[in-house]
Amino acid sequence: MVKQSHSWSAESIWAPSPSTTRGQPTPISADPKGERLAYANNKSIFLRSIDNPAVSTQYTGHTTATTVARFSPSGYYVASGDISGTVRVWDCVGEGATKGEYHIIGGKINDLAWDGDSARIIAVGDGKEKFGHCITADSGNSVGELSGHSSQINSVSIRQQRPLRAMTGSDDTSLVFYHGAPFKFNTSIRKHQRFIYGVAFSPDGSSVVSVGADKQIFLYDGRTGEPKAEIGAGEHKGSIFGVSWSKDSKKFVTSSADQTVKIWDAEAGKAIQTWRMGEEGRVSIPDHQVGVVWPHGRSDGLIISLNLNGDFTYLSEGNSLPHKVVHGHQKNITAIAASDARDSVPTLFTGSSDGRICNWNISTGTADYLDGEGHTNYVSAITAAPESRIYSVGWDDTLRSIDASATVFTGSSTSTDGQPKGVAATSNGLTAVATHKGVESFKDGQKQKEVQFKNASPTAIAANDDVLAVACDDGSLLILSPTSLDTKRKVDSLGSNISILSFSPTGEHLAAGCSNGKISVFNTSTWEIVISRWSSHTARVTSISWNKEGTHAVSGGLDTNVFVWSVKKPGMRVGKANAHKDGVNGVAWVGDGRVVSVGGDAAVKVWGVEGLS
Numbered sequence: 165m166v167k168q169s170h171s172w173s174a175e176s177i178w179a180p181s182p183s184t185t186r187g188q189p190t191p192i193s194a195d196p197k198g199e200r201l202a203y204a205n206n207k208s209i210f211l212r213s214i215d216n217p218a219v220s221t222q223y224t225g226h227t228t229a230t231t232v233a234r235f236s237p238s239g240y241y242v243a244s245g246d247i248s249g250t251v252r253v254w255d256c257v258g259e260g261a262t263k264g265e266y267h268i269i270g271g272k273i274n275d276l277a278w279d280g281d282s283a284r285i286i287a288v289g290d291g292k293e294k295f296g297h298c299i300t301a302d303s304g305n306s307v308g309e310l311s312g313h314s315s316q317i318n319s320v321s322i323r324q325q326r327p328l329r330a331m332t333g334s335d336d337t338s339l340v341f342y343h344g345a346p347f348k349f350n351t352s353i354r355k356h357q358r359f360i361y362g363v364a365f366s367p368d369g370s371s372v373v374s375v376g377a378d379k380q381i382f383l384y385d386g387r388t389g390e391p392k393a394e395i396g397a398g399e400h401k402g403s404i405f406g407v408s409w410s411k412d413s414k415k416f417v418t419s420s421a422d423q424t425v426k427i428w429d430a431e432a433g434k435a436i437q438t439w440r441m442g443e444e445g446r447v448s449i450p451d452h453q454v455g456v457v458w459p460h461g462r463s464d465g466l467i468i469s470l471n472l473n474g475d476f477t478y479l480s481e482g483n484s485l486p487h488k489v490v491h492g493h494q495k496n497i498t499a500i501a502a503s504d505a506r507d508s509v510p511t512l513f514t515g516s517s518d519g520r521i522c523n524w525n526i527s528t529g530t531a532d533y534l535d536g537e538g539h540t541n542y543v544s545a546i547t548a549a550p551e552s553r554i555y556s557v558g559w560d561d562t563l564r565s566i567d568a569s570a571t572v573f574t575g576s577s578t579s580t581d582g583q584p585k586g587v588a589a590t591s592n593g594l595t596a597v598a599t600h601k602g603v604e605s606f607k608d609g610q611k612q613k614e615v616q617f618k619n620a621s622p623t624a625i626a627a628n629d630d631v632l633a634v635a636c637d638d639g640s641l642l643i644l645s646p647t648s649l650d651t652k653r654k655v656d657s658l659g660s661n662i663s664i665l666s667f668s669p670t671g672e673h674l675a676a677g678c679s680n681g682k683i684s685v686f687n688t689s690t691w692e693i694v695i696s697r698w699s700s701h702t703a704r705v706t707s708i709s710w711n712k713e714g715t716h717a718v719s720g721g722l723d724t725n726v727f728v729w730s731v732k733k734p735g736m737r738v739g740k741a742n743a744h745k746d747g748v749n750g751v752a753w754v755g756d757g758r759v760v761s762v763g764g765d766a767a768v769k770v771w772g773v774e775g776l777s
Contacts (some may be wrong), residue, residue: 165703170730171615172738175758178529179210179220180476181492183229184454187421189276189318189361189405192470193242194459195256201457201468201476202242202256204230205494207745209244209764211256214459214468217476217490218529222767224745225252226727229288232274236282236301237324241283243301245273251264253289253301255572266304268297274317281326284345286310288317288332295319296332296337298347308347312340319362323386327370329433331389333360333374335431353388355382359519361405366413367460371430373416375404381418383430397432406456406470417467419453425469427481439479441471491531493520497762500750501546502526503554503568510754514762515543521556523571524768526754534566536573549589557584563597564608578609586665588627596632599623603634603649609759614647625675626665628688633674639695641676654690658684663704668714673731676719677705683719683729691726691761697734700727707750709759718747718759719771726761728773743769 168419179204182203184190193202194214202211209230212220214394226246233244235256241263242256249269254262269291273763276287284307285488288296295317298308310317315335323329328344339353358377365372369386378400403419404588409416419425427437442451450473458467467479468523478488499515511569512524519539522531539558546556554566561584562577580601589595595606602616603625632644632650639657644650660678673694674686681701701721708719718728724747727739744763759771 168689171180171774172556172740173774174740175472176403176529176773177220177222178218178524178531178768178770179212179222179492180205181476181490181494182455182470183494184470184472186449186452187403189456190455190470191232192457193234193454193470194457194468196237196239196461198459198461198466202233203242204233206230206496206764207246208767209233209242210303210767214466217399218435221260222765223254223260223468224765225265231259232275233403234276234278235428236278237280240283241282241301241403243276243278243287245276245287245289247272247291249273249291251276251285252623253285255774257264260421260698264302265268266299266306268299269294269491271316275319276323276593277320277330278736279322279345284322284328284732285664286320286322286332286347288320290316295334298330298344307345308342309349310342310347311354313338318360321363321365321372323365323369323372324367327387329364329365329369329372329383329386329389330518331363331374331377333363335359337376339363339374341384351386353389355391355394361403362407364407364409364416366416366430367411368413369411373405373407373409373430377403377416379404379420381407381428393433395428395430396426396435399435400424401767402452402691405452406617408456408458408467411456411460414651416493417456417458419456419469421452421454421551423448423451423453424454425479427465427467427478437481439469439484441469441477466493476482481489482598491522491533493522493531493766494762495520495766496746497766497768499543499546499556500752500760500762501548501554502752502754502760503548503552512754512760512768513546513556513557513566513568514750514768515546515558516766517537517542519543519558519701521546521566523568526760529770532571532629534571534573537577538573539564544584545586547587547589549595550591553589555587555589555595557587557597560577563595565609566609575609578606578611580604585622586625588625588632591629592646594646596625596627596646598622598634603632603644605646605649608680613647613649614671615644624665626667628667628671628674630671631688633665633667635665635676637661653691657669658682664706664708666708666710666717668710668717669712670714672714675708675719677708677719677721679704679707681721681723683708685731695734697732698727698729698737700739701725702745706748709752711753711756718751718753720751720763721737721760722747724748724763726759726771728759740771
């Protein structure tokens with residue numbers, strides 16, 4: 165039993181952006197009070213504050229990639245679906261306890277809808293035998309059959325008043341109108357020429373609207389399903405992916421692949437406001453608007469649109485410019501580094517598997533993208549250097565330099581001779597990159613030296629002012645000169661491949677994390693192991709970071725755990741199990757008693773650690 169003298173607390177979750185797919189709608193949902201958004205990212209569902217996006221909660225009950233989440237009209241529950249055809253209903257006010265898990269169809273859930281009593285759910289998608297089903301939220305009992313479609317259903321909406329009605333839109337270009345409950349087929353409506361991406365009943369139940377890939381918008385009677393009007397022919401120049409009503413049922417908003425968001429007067433059938441995202445006159449695929457929500461329960465008329473890049477744009481009727489854009493990662497975060505630039509306010513840099521690098525303001529929890537040309541592929545490592553410099557390497561086989569104070573990529577990218585495994589920087593301006601072939605050193609973007617290893621491939625690298633430590637896949641640890649790259653010393657094998665290396669700020673210690681989960685700490689004067697008891701990880705250690713005094717280190721591993729270790733009391737540790745779904749990929753100290761971790765769930769999490777004295 166390990167005694168824990170420190171205390172550990174979860175401070176905040178900085179949520180990732182929603183997962184998006186080109187050419188497909190991305191559902192986003194707002195709670196009845198207009199305070200939170202619900203959306204899917206990777207295998208999680210995130211509930212995120214609209215007014216303070218740095219505040220969010222994460223639901224991790226799904227075991228496969230999630231696709232949709234919808235708040236119940238009561239505001240107490242969320243129903244979410246995934247690619248396996250499973251719908252989970254869970255508490256969104258308390259601890260996030262799962263209320264029910266129901267297997268609906270033999271394929272991806274594309275959308276779901278609640279009835280006005282928060283009692284029934286219709287879930288639709290791409291099944292093998294059927295394309296949707298209607299169930300009770302509390303028990304999963306069947307309350308109707310969804311028939312009438314011959315291809316996957318993309319969208320569903322339920323009328324919130326009695327008599328209950330429902331409408332679905334499908335890839336077979338037809339809409340089906342259902343009477344309920346129990347829900348049964350009433351009529352099939354063929355107005356659209358191509359895939360239908362969105363259907364929505366107005367809050368007062370008088371109308372229902374449909375949009376699709378044919379750029380058309382149709383209105384129908386909410387009680388009978390009778391077509392009422394076609395609206396705005398020729399207005400949108402691309403597929404319409406999203407539609408959402410205002411709370412007074414007089415207007416609705418649409419989002420499209422033509423990079424525009426439009427507000428429509430339902431009665432007059434005219435667009436009354438248009439926003440176009442991206443640079444004027446330039447086609448930008450990341451600015452395709454793939455989802456939109458008009459949160460009810462608010463008095464400011466806020467509209468939130470989502471683009472293919474995962475950015476939320478906050479719009480207000482009457483204002484021609486967005487008043488906020490929320491950025492973040494969409495994919496697995498693979499690298500992290502902290503810099504104390506910018507007037508001593510810590511700045512965090514994170515890189516993900518799609519090449520995206522974000523910089524985070526630690527005090528506000530907000531992210532921005534870097535200006536300039538970034539990586540095009542997996543970011544394998546980021547390191548901080550003196551004088552506000554940050555260096556990153558990626559699987560596009562390049563080294564890039566970042567000015568931390570201006571948050572821009574500086575100069576051009578520098579090509580490496582192989583696939584980078586890690587990067588390390590010294591105080592004298594040298595940057596060393598470990599590739600699968602060997603080690604290369606750079607200064608001001610120019611290659612200085614290169615050494616290739618014949619019988620082993622580097623797995624990790626770390627730099628001190630005097631030495632460069634390089635771990636290889638034969639289990640060895642080499643100590644090199646940073647300037648000449650000559651081998652000064654070879655340290656005996658630890659019995660398992662080293663996956664991460666980290667020098668303490670004073671240079672007195674070198675921590676080596678191994679693929680078997682053990683961490684050994686070397687004294688850099690004698691290169692003897694002085695600590696061997698940091699051994700609580702059960703899988704590969706992916707990241708180690710020291711506090712500025714060099715008295716404690718934090719580690720993260722593929723076992724999803726984060727631990728803080730003490731040099732003086734090696735047997736003591738404090739940590740968090742299941743910190744990140746699918747593993748922890750990076751950890752960093754961001755001040756006294758604060759730790760940040762990143763991982764496979766694309767989220768950034770801030771932890772408080774007390775009692776380190």
